[in-house]
Amino acid sequence: MPSRVSDDFMANPVNLHQKHLDLSSVKELPDSHAWVSPEDLCSSGASGDTESIPVIDLNCPNATKLAGQACKTWGAFQVTNHGIPESLLDKMEAAGRKLFSLPIQQKLKAARSSDGVSGYGVARISSFFPKLMWSEGFTIVGSPLEHARQLWPHDYNNFCDTIEEYEREMKTLAGRLMWVMLGSLGITKEDVNWSGPRGEFNGACAALQFNSYPACPDPDRAMGLAAHTDSTLLTILHQNKASGLQVHREGTGWVTVPPLPGALVVNVGDLLHILSNGLYPSVLHRAMVNRTQHRLSMAYLFGPPSCVQISPLSRLVDHGHPALYRPITWSEYLDAKAKQFNKALSSVRLCAPLNGFTDANDHGSVTVG
Numbered sequence: 176m177p178s179r180v181s182d183d184f185m186a187n188p189v190n191l192h193q194k195h196l197d198l199s200s201v202k203e204l205p206d207s208h209a210w211v212s213p214e215d216l217c218s219s220g221a222s223g224d225t226e227s228i229p230v231i232d233l234n235c236p237n238a239t240k241l242a243g244q245a246c247k248t249w250g251a252f253q254v255t256n257h258g259i260p261e262s263l264l265d266k267m268e269a270a271g272r273k274l275f276s277l278p279i280q281q282k283l284k285a286a287r288s289s290d291g292v293s294g295y296g297v298a299r300i301s302s303f304f305p306k307l308m309w310s311e312g313f314t315i316v317g318s319p320l321e322h323a324r325q326l327w328p329h330d331y332n333n334f335c336d337t338i339e340e341y342e343r344e345m346k347t348l349a350g351r352l353m354w355v356m357l358g359s360l361g362i363t364k365e366d367v368n369w370s371g372p373r374g375e376f377n378g379a380c381a382a383l384q385f386n387s388y389p390a391c392p393d394p395d396r397a398m399g400l401a402a403h404t405d406s407t408l409l410t411i412l413h414q415n416k417a418s419g420l421q422v423h424r425e426g427t428g429w430v431t432v433p434p435l436p437g438a439l440v441v442n443v444g445d446l447l448h449i450l451s452n453g454l455y456p457s458v459l460h461r462a463m464v465n466r467t468q469h470r471l472s473m474a475y476l477f478g479p480p481s482c483v484q485i486s487p488l489s490r491l492v493d494h495g496h497p498a499l500y501r502p503i504t505w506s507e508y509l510d511a512k513a514k515q516f517n518k519a520l521s522s523v524r525l526c527a528p529l530n531g532f533t534d535a536n537d538h539g540s541v542t543v544g
């Protein structure tokens with residue numbers, strides 16, 4: 176049987192000696208990275224590849240309605256005409272390539288510390304799985320300067336300028352997307368007092384995550400990034416030409432999100448799930464790898480100001496629709512995710528769902544292999 180997230184939970188500790196392998200030079204999949212044994216192979220892969228998440232033109236007059244439908248049914252959509260210049264996306268992809276092509280010893284100079292958030296390393300959720308993922312990541316919160324200097328002591332300015340430009344552009348887009356997504360629920364600026372006087376989400380916090388998935392000698396037995404939901408309000412993801420992102424939909428299974436030139440993927444995160452009182456489910460997603468192409472993605476993880484407690488919006492709560500979640504700040508939620516991973520959302524839940532099932536993203540029964 177393929178392994179299940181619940182079974183894997185904190186099971187076997189990862190073999191630490193293999194943790195920082197140079198994946199691009201490995202010729203055979205090591206056991207430390209083999210998620211599926213040869214006997215399991217027939218049951219792996221995506222089942223529902225005939226449909227995928229909607230593609231929404233942000234300039235279309237119907238964008239708000241379409242985004243609302245997409246958030247309710249998929250928890251994700253792709254967006255075009257988003258205003259981010261293609262040249263900036265290209266520069267970011269080049270910055271990611273430059274970073275991950277450094278020798279492993281150089282990348283480790285900017286390694287994420289055990290209690291830190293920023294820096295180079297394996298996915299934070301790795302500790303919940305008995306096998307290592309076929310990927311490496313680099314997380315930036317605020318200024319990239321300190322880590323960029325460690326990576327390129329004499330040549331860090333271009334990297335920093337590009338990242339800072341991207342962070343500014345993404346912040347504006349994330350604010351715009353918040354109103355498009357919330358607008359469909361009848362939410363206005365008056366309903367979200369922490370969005371600021373002009374609804375610009377000025378005090379919002381964010382992190383930027385570069386993900387690298389080198390070509391893999393045995394892609395059907397490897398996992399790029401294991402199934403998870405993001406602990407954000409929303410995530411804006413750019414993927415290069417290599418496909419690999421899959422979203423999970425109840426009743427359909429795993430569905431591939433094809434890379435579309437210039438488009439960005441928008442995911443509903445756990446905090447928007449809470450804010451919408453469960454109307455917009457956070458999307459369970461994962462990244463697969465392939466035999467020939469190096470896949471790169473960058474995720475802009477958008478959250479509320481650090482002092483703000485997120486709880487279901489009062490406009491969405493009444494006698495028939497009680498608040499389903501207790502108030503929580505982003506950093507408290509990230510702590511819950513770091514300790515409980517896929518049980519974090521349920522741990523904030525106040526009332527049991529009427530149908531007796533757990534939260535949609537309490538994905539203990541979703542197969543990961």
Ligand SMILES: C=C1C[C@]23C[C@@]1(O)CC[C@H]2[C@@]12CCC[C@@](C)(C(=O)O1)[C@H]2[C@@H]3C(=O)O
Pocket residue numbers: 292298299300301314381382384403404405406407474476509512
């Ligand atoms: C703000 C954050 C969300 C994140 C944890 C982090 O502190 C920075 C990295 C983010 C990321 C990106 C890859 C998937 C993920 C689950 C992970 O392991 O690190 C997310 C985290 C999250 O959304 O919980």
Ligand SMILES: O=C(O)CCC(=O)C(=O)O
Pocket residue numbers: 384386400405412414419420460461462471472473474
């Ligand atoms: O690489 C991808 O497509 C997914 C990345 C992702 O889910 C993340 O960074 O949170």
Ligand SMILES: [Fe+2]
Pocket residue numbers: 403404405410460474
């Ligand atoms: Fe994610």
